[in-house]
Amino acid sequence: MSGGEQPCAAHRLWGGRFSGAPAPALDELNRSLPVDRRLWEEDVEGSRAWVKALREAGVIDTEEAAALDAGLERVRERVASGAAEDAPDEDIHTLVERLLYEEVGALAGKLHSGRSRNDQVATDTRLWAMRTGESLRGEIAALQAALIDQAERTIDLLIPAYTHLRRAQPVRVAHWLLAHVWAFERDRERLEDALRRVAVLPLGSGASSGSGFPVDRELLRRRLGFRAISANSLDAVGDRDWVCELVFVSALTGAHLSRLAEDLILYSSEEFGFVRLPEAYTTGSSLMPQKRNPDGLELARGKAALLAGDVAAALALLKGLPTGYQKDLQEDKTLLFRAFDALALMLPVTRETVAGLTFDEASLAAAVDDDMLMATDFADELVRRGVPFREAHSAVGTLIRLAEERGVTPRELPPDAWASVHPAFGPPAGPPRVAAEASVESRTVSGGTARQSVTAQIEAAKRTIEV
């Protein structure tokens, strides 16, 4: 191409050195538009900021700047109306430049001065991640709010806490629900920390050595809403830490969703019977008419597995890459979009499932009315009677074995059986009798199960998500 005529249909951002176009097979592997087209708003926005920076740097004049800005606005409108559908371009940057040529002619060729797709795509993607990440933080908070709401309604209900999927000790249903709130709170914190590192502007770094024109990167930062500017151009174009970190934070959130899902799948099973899932969040079987399956929860569990693999993928992508930009990094968006899309699907389903839970009070009451759950309380009672805990533990263990051998529950054992196991169970104090409610109320320790502790927890949780 010589002179200023506008490039035709097969617009490309490079080619002078090449005798022909890329082979179709390469094009199919290389084209990223199907993936990166969702960055179109950020691409246009970044370009408009760049126009301003070029004008300030004296690379273009005021009129050119105005024309480019107006052209970009029209491009924005056209893409919003579907101009990216089935577009043939290599990537979103090419598409936007092609449309800009259609709008403003050869002047469009001035936009890319001192800029590279390397710093451009990093800027676009970070901008997208900043916004989408913030929205996901809100979605997590909404799930936390649903859990807290349920916790407020279930502070009176008791449920067995499990370790090793064996009944351990009674706790308040609210306490169990709140356990998840804190896990998600850590996710929101981690996401916040990660987003702070995302909000570092690479624009102005060029292909690897910095822009060839003295643009004011502070101006770009302010205009695009970043927190800081990158310190080194070479690092800026090859850095994908933030993608790794966002994928990791998403994957850990996914793991938390999967643990909550597992609890709910178990507790809503015929065998546990503690809770009923909202019907609209279950599905049926094509063969078995009776089924009401917790598909949404199972898929959350499944997606957590995929996210875990994607963190390894993101790290393996970087492993052994030379500094600076390598084309491998194009896969970053696939990983980032997969992670955020997965959360965007899982979070609302989990939130609504939690909001719609109904607890079966009779099942819960039956489950916690079990001496076995009070075994620790029995040992603690012996401690209060002066017995070393290790000895008390052994004595209660022996008692339980004795009950088991006789086919009864501990409370059904006669007093002399208790006394035979340890004199401190004998007269005058006799066998301890501890009910689930008393057991729960005795744990007034901070973070414990007593009503006052749980109420304090609920208040703390509310304050946390209000921030």
Added chain:
Amino acid sequence: MSGGEQPCAAHRLWGGRFSGAPAPALDELNRSLPVDRRLWEEDVEGSRAWVKALREAGVIDTEEAAALDAGLERVRERVASGAAEDAPDEDIHTLVERLLYEEVGALAGKLHSGRSRNDQVATDTRLWAMRTGESLRGEIAALQAALIDQAERTIDLLIPAYTHLRRAQPVRVAHWLLAHVWAFERDRERLEDALRRVAVLPLGSGASSGSGFPVDRELLRRRLGFRAISANSLDAVGDRDWVCELVFVSALTGAHLSRLAEDLILYSSEEFGFVRLPEAYTTGSSLMPQKRNPDGLELARGKAALLAGDVAAALALLKGLPTGYQKDLQEDKTLLFRAFDALALMLPVTRETVAGLTFDEASLAAAVDDDMLMATDFADELVRRGVPFREAHSAVGTLIRLAEERGVTPRELPPDAWASVHPAFGPPAGPPRVAAEASVESRTVSGGTARQSVTAQIEAAKRTIEV
């Protein structure tokens, strides 16, 4: 729904027990049609086999069978013409059944007798994998053929073999190319082994306990082209080993593609300069006019990273799942399609890149004309003169250090310097003089670099891919 009327628009394969439809958020998470619609041919084909089996088992009569079969053929044609585009159905099975209702009315409701989506989707996906896997084996063989072709053209050229990215010893360019042929041969073998295990028919396993009707599974097996039938219904619906294995085999193929890519990226760099990539398989820079980048190879390397993560994902998906079908398994297709699609993109680009390589004979010759590459030959020569190898190794190392200190190459050292390092380098034999070609030719060992060994290798490689 009472009576036999046909279900309306929002066709579902379940629902009698439910008071309403699933919530939109669940539907969005749960719907698999965007992923599994590519199984449509297999779904129709499996259904037609099922019609036959139902007729043989007496569940439907001959006329019904004929009507269903004809209806399914029309469904096949409609989907081929785009009927799955933007369809609202939950999955491909629902879509096919809905269209079948449209074709044959209430009779369509007889198709799903004794069948579940659990055995159906496993059958469809295995069938798809059998075919696509076979096609990928062909793609790998085509890449091998391109490598062998190049090997035949480059048997006279020498190149340094590298270990630790340091020049090690000279080898034939053909030898280096053939190294990759054997790696890909193992991939084809592994894929063949895996496909043998894929070709086990689950159909007839129902939801988990076996079909409620005594269908002849051997008939189904023959008709659908499977090798064997599954031995246990519960295992059959929950088994995703074959997905894990296919993803793994793909990921290892990806790793091989990435190693070949790395070699080519290095050897085509300005610094190595051994080979030139075909221009149509390189791309340019939006900023730097001189660039001709090996994007296709870099993307192969990047995709290898993503595939590695997906194997962990597939295994994590299964980890801790109870026996039998769980909804988590729906994610299997995402992983399988990702793996096979990645290979389908990477293999042709790599093949054509290999086919289009041109070697720079001068650069290669300069690189192997280096005494350092003959250090082992020097030591081997001492061994032939009766010196224990460990001692010979040490002597040659000392010699090289000496040359380095004097700023010359070993061959530039005077004879007395050689003799000072080890008497066996002294008179009468004197310093050994080994050229690269002689070094290469001395390795007549099987699998070695001598012309006869490499020629034998080429013949063996050809026989392998002809099979």
Added chain:
Amino acid sequence: MSGGEQPCAAHRLWGGRFSGAPAPALDELNRSLPVDRRLWEEDVEGSRAWVKALREAGVIDTEEAAALDAGLERVRERVASGAAEDAPDEDIHTLVERLLYEEVGALAGKLHSGRSRNDQVATDTRLWAMRTGESLRGEIAALQAALIDQAERTIDLLIPAYTHLRRAQPVRVAHWLLAHVWAFERDRERLEDALRRVAVLPLGSGASSGSGFPVDRELLRRRLGFRAISANSLDAVGDRDWVCELVFVSALTGAHLSRLAEDLILYSSEEFGFVRLPEAYTTGSSLMPQKRNPDGLELARGKAALLAGDVAAALALLKGLPTGYQKDLQEDKTLLFRAFDALALMLPVTRETVAGLTFDEASLAAAVDDDMLMATDFADELVRRGVPFREAHSAVGTLIRLAEERGVTPRELPPDAWASVHPAFGPPAGPPRVAAEASVESRTVSGGTARQSVTAQIEAAKRTIEV
């Protein structure tokens, strides 16, 4: 070192070119002896075969060969007696060579002629993997045998099959146990396939270009028990496919162990109560005296997660490596040993846990005495009465909803309620009554739950592991 004296304490296999020893920090990172010392038997064995090959190739004479062989035998004895404990050597090869120097003096320096640690370590590790892999195949078979034993004892007991952790249909306990047998059978097959590819001899490939001496690799192959010899020296030293494959096969076996573990953890919980784990395979709590925890099963589940990650690690290790040997590959043994060690711990615990299971017949009977589990049979019965299955499914779903609304089970609904749902449930046939045993017996399909099908399965399973 000039002349033939024996190297002193800090024996090294290289150094002539170096002015000093490696820095301590590098040595700590680089030394592999703590990991590879377990290859000592294979290293000595491979060296003895190499002695024979060197003699056949005329590199050493008969006397030297005899002395080296005798020396290696003494080295073997010394290492067997602990000579590798706290040894300072870089790796097992250096240790063996150092000890050999101690035994036979300078002659030891002839052993490494034409050999490199690159082909040596690949040979040692493959040899180790061939043996350990075969032993693990036996361990898997022993677990299968335990499952089959239990299956034979439990063919009369019924248990709900679950999908989505919701009761689906009744099956025989034996059927559930056998489901796992087939999964482990695939593991044994995969391991067999992998071991076939492991048994390819790299020895004779030198550092990358083939041995400098014309050794007879067929002789080496026969002597060391390999199936084939590698076809390309460069490929042979850099190929770690077999490590990836063994780690993958182990990880999938681990996933199967985790699924069996999950079943057993669930079924032995207070809520399911179907089975009791052998006490000696459970452990207690330091705090809660009543606890009897399935730690062995949980650890199997946990280790499955670690193995999944290690497959990604193995693939990421290879990603982007240039052809041939790179030091990164040293990490292969860490991964391989981790995988095989994990299985060696998990398999016996799982086997003995299975062998010691005792089933609670009353709990099982209660669980399957539930109309809900027969919902599919009700629909199938309607099909036999001529109703299309989809319509039958919908009718039974409606019936169940009706029963649920009335707070009864389907069988407690009066005949007219049945008839109201679908006329085919009305006179003359009336409501179907299907008991669990009849449901199970109706599935005579191959792979189904009928006694005849399960008995055939047991026989097939027995034949499989006898091979």
Added chain:
Amino acid sequence: MSGGEQPCAAHRLWGGRFSGAPAPALDELNRSLPVDRRLWEEDVEGSRAWVKALREAGVIDTEEAAALDAGLERVRERVASGAAEDAPDEDIHTLVERLLYEEVGALAGKLHSGRSRNDQVATDTRLWAMRTGESLRGEIAALQAALIDQAERTIDLLIPAYTHLRRAQPVRVAHWLLAHVWAFERDRERLEDALRRVAVLPLGSGASSGSGFPVDRELLRRRLGFRAISANSLDAVGDRDWVCELVFVSALTGAHLSRLAEDLILYSSEEFGFVRLPEAYTTGSSLMPQKRNPDGLELARGKAALLAGDVAAALALLKGLPTGYQKDLQEDKTLLFRAFDALALMLPVTRETVAGLTFDEASLAAAVDDDMLMATDFADELVRRGVPFREAHSAVGTLIRLAEERGVTPRELPPDAWASVHPAFGPPAGPPRVAAEASVESRTVSGGTARQSVTAQIEAAKRTIEV
């Protein structure tokens, strides 16, 4: 055990309920002492804080507290002197309690009151991680300091920056070194953020429901140096987010080390020849006397792969686990120790390698004296002459193709050839002549390559690590 006698050899923290000891196979799988014994200092320290808390809560009296504290001090001394070597105990907690029994008799049995191994091990491990993590932050800073030192020495040297492993533009060597400083700075930040979340005290959470005694957790927090106390007992014992996060942060640091390693491996190769690694940080070949291999760097790259897999492992470990403590979590320490140990090996080797680098000024100068690297500058010059950048890019590309066709470099083309490509290259201005130094100096943009920008970067980097 009845009464207060001291437990004998096979001390266990549980057992009353059990009729026998665990099976040896289970013990081998289950015993964690070989892994967790390195937590001994933290275990003793946590126990001493717990003694204080029990006394404040009135569970033990002042004399008992003093005796337990003195006993724990003696236990500490004994373990420091090797008492954990080959100890038979189940875990570090059991070992410490056993030794305490040996020191203070039955009183030792009072220590575990209101405490569980679940909260204890989480406390110990967090404490260990807080300390080791802080030390690793220091190690990273030391590596950054070495990079900055080298940067100060190399600000005058130019080197090609690479994208796609193709020469892109000249930069200062210092600029390339600094690129890595910022990556490691992010690692230190991430580690700091993670450690803030590690420093949350679980002690007082009991097995899952909170301690049965009203201990003052604020006192524990202050005494053990934690930042906050956990809000929910159930969450506290099952939370392993911090392990995932530490493994992830380590893995990303590993990825950065691998990228730096890759640069150094490339740049020190015969082909690039830019830099020479310190000899003491290279190793030799057992076969090839001339080799000096960058093993330390390759192992850093390899270990990065293993770390990547371990992040997936950590996430897969959590996937689908019910809330609260499950034995799977015992594998957390394996992952955490692996990650931190890997960094502790890699960081010093990388630091010393960097510190010992010597640059080959002639090679560097030759590499940047290449018109191709100035292609962007040529286009930028056209932009300054008023040509739209896209047109300028195309013109320079054409120019380079022309030069290539004629077998010359751009600067060797005659003026009329330049003018033929674009009139703006013609008179009066003529072909631009840009040398590497001028190109570098023109990038005064923040984060760019001009001396002033790089000097500012160095100052900023210094301030960062001084904090």
